[in-house]
Amino acid sequence: MTFAVIVFPGSNCDQDAHHATTAVLGQMAEFVWHKEVDLHGADAVIVPGGFAHGDYLRTGAMARFSPIMGAVKTFADRGGPVIGICNGFQVLLEAGLLPGAMLRNRGLTYRCEYIQVRVEQTDTPFTAGAHVGQVLRLPIGHGEGNYYAPPDELERLEARRQVVLRYCAPNGAIDDDANPNGSVHAIAGLCNEQRNVVGMMPHPERACERLLGSVDGLVILESVVKALTSA
Amino acid sequence: MRARVFVTLKPSVFDPQGRTIADALHSLGYGTVSDVRQGKYFELDLETTDAAQAKALAAEVADKLLANPVIESYRVEVD
Numbered sequence: 568m569t570f571a572v573i574v575f576p577g578s579n580c581d582q583d584a585h586h587a588t589t590a591v592l593g594q595m596a597e598f599v600w601h602k603e604v605d606l607h608g609a610d611a612v613i614v615p616g617g618f619a620h621g622d623y624l625r626t627g628a629m630a631r632f633s634p635i636m637g638a639v640k641t642f643a644d645r646g647g648p649v650i651g652i653c654n655g656f657q658v659l660l661e662a663g664l665l666p667g668a669m670l671r672n673r674g675l676t677y678r679c680e681y682i683q684v685r686v687e688q689t690d691t692p693f694t695a696g697a698h699v700g701q702v703l704r705l706p707i708g709h710g711e712g713n714y715y716a717p718p719d720e721l722e723r724l725e726a727r728r729q730v731v732l733r734y735c736a737p738n739g740a741i742d743d744d745a746n747p748n749g750s751v752h753a754i755a756g757l758c759n760e761q762r763n764v765v766g767m768m769p770h771p772e773r774a775c776e777r778l779l780g781s782v783d784g785l786v787i788l789e790s791v792v793k794a795l796t797s798a
Numbered sequence: 799m800r801a802r803v804f805v806t807l808k809p810s811v812f813d814p815q816g817r818t819i820a821d822a823l824h825s826l827g828y829g830t831v832s833d834v835r836q837g838k839y840f841e842l843d844l845e846t847t848d849a850a851q852a853k854a855l856a857a858e859v860a861d862k863l864l865a866n867p868v869i870e871s872y873r874v875e876v877d
Contacts, residue, residue: 624838625866632863661866668868670807671814715811715869749814 568795570596571609573639573655575630580616580652580772587772588613592788601633610795611648611692612639614655616708616770626669626711627657636662648692648791649764653709656756656766665759665766666724667716673749677710681781682747684755684769685735688728691758693765696790702739703732703783705769707747712768714750714757721751732756732767799844801856802875805865806837840864852876 570588574581581598588596597607601619606612619630630636636658643649643664651659659665672678686694686701697703716724724730732755736745746753748768756767771784807813813835820834842859844852856874865872 624863628863628866660868666868668866670811670869673814675814675818713814717810717868749812 568594568610568792569608570594571599571606571612572596573601573612573614573635574598575601575617575619575633577619577621578615578617578654580770584613584615584652584772587775587788591775592792594792599635601630601635604634604638606638606642611791612642612650614639614649614651614658616653616655619654619658622654625661626654627661630658631661640664643764646761646763648794650693650791651766652770652772653768656768657711659764659766664764665757666720667714669711670713670715671711672709672713672747677708678712678747679708680747681705682707682769683735683737683745684732685739685741686731687733688731688758691731691762691765692791692794693787694731694790695794697786700739702735702737703786704781705771705774705784706781707769709748709768712748712750714754716751724757725752727760729757729760730754731758731765732769799846799849799852799876801842801844801852803840803842803856803860803864803872804837805840805860805870805872806835807869808871811869849876
């Protein structure tokens with residue numbers, strides 16, 4: 568299968584995403600420049616981390632208007648699997664492909680460290696290979712990952728089981744000390760109502776090789792490969 | 799004409815930066831500052847000379863780009 572890795576001016580995890588999907592998973596991946604208007608026939612889309620358009624104004628605010636986002640939206644509307652990682656998650660929020668918004672981290676500092684997340688839902692293309700309650704140790708690197716949704720929206724998200732990952736302690740317990748940024752309901756990742764678009768603040772693509780400290784990100788990318796190649 | 803757009807977090811949204819600024823003021827002895835909310839300020843130079851048109855245009859760009867309606871609200875002034 569082929570991944571499209573979207574490249575904005577300021578993306579800096581595009582190479583990591585390309586490496587993880589090709590060298591590690593043995594799939595094909597193509598970089599797609601943000602000014603392009605089609606996805607080269609890709610089977611899945613990765614909106615990678617970084618600082619798209621410098622993150623001026625708000626994270627992801629300008630990237631939303633890049634020409635390629637029209638194609639990403641059409642692809643998502645047709646049920647194609649899309650994952651936004653870190654800044655890519657912020658872009659999907661600004662673009663309205665996922666609900667809610669990001670605020671500055673509760674402690675105001677940029678957090679660059681390993682954290683744990685607990686898998687809450689497995690009926691998305693990016694978590695199908697995991698099991699509910701599985702704890703993943705993944706790296707984060709962000710200053711604005713404090714997920715916010717108004718109370719009524721939050722209630723809908725929970726009722727529709729759209730919270731895919733929550734920050735947790737190493738034993739899987741949801742604990743405020745294990746929440747690195749103050750996100751409501753410890754939300755680290757969520758999906759849209761159709762469940763084919765997933766956004767997450769941690770970086771699975773940076774945790775696919777033992778040399779890098781964790782292989783817990785593999786399950787995220789392998790899930791979509793399996794979902795698409797076994798269909 | 800010039801339009802001024804003030805973007806602030808909605809009252810229901812926690813403002814960690816404002817809180818930190820308030821704490822700093824308290825430690826400087828300004829205990830009577832009970833709270834601080836910070837935001838963004840934009841000056842837009844517009845070609846129009848019609849105030850209503852200027853206000854409408856500024857509101858349109860605020861809705862579209864300058865503010866995120868999920869977390870922020872805005873106010874427009876023109877002169």
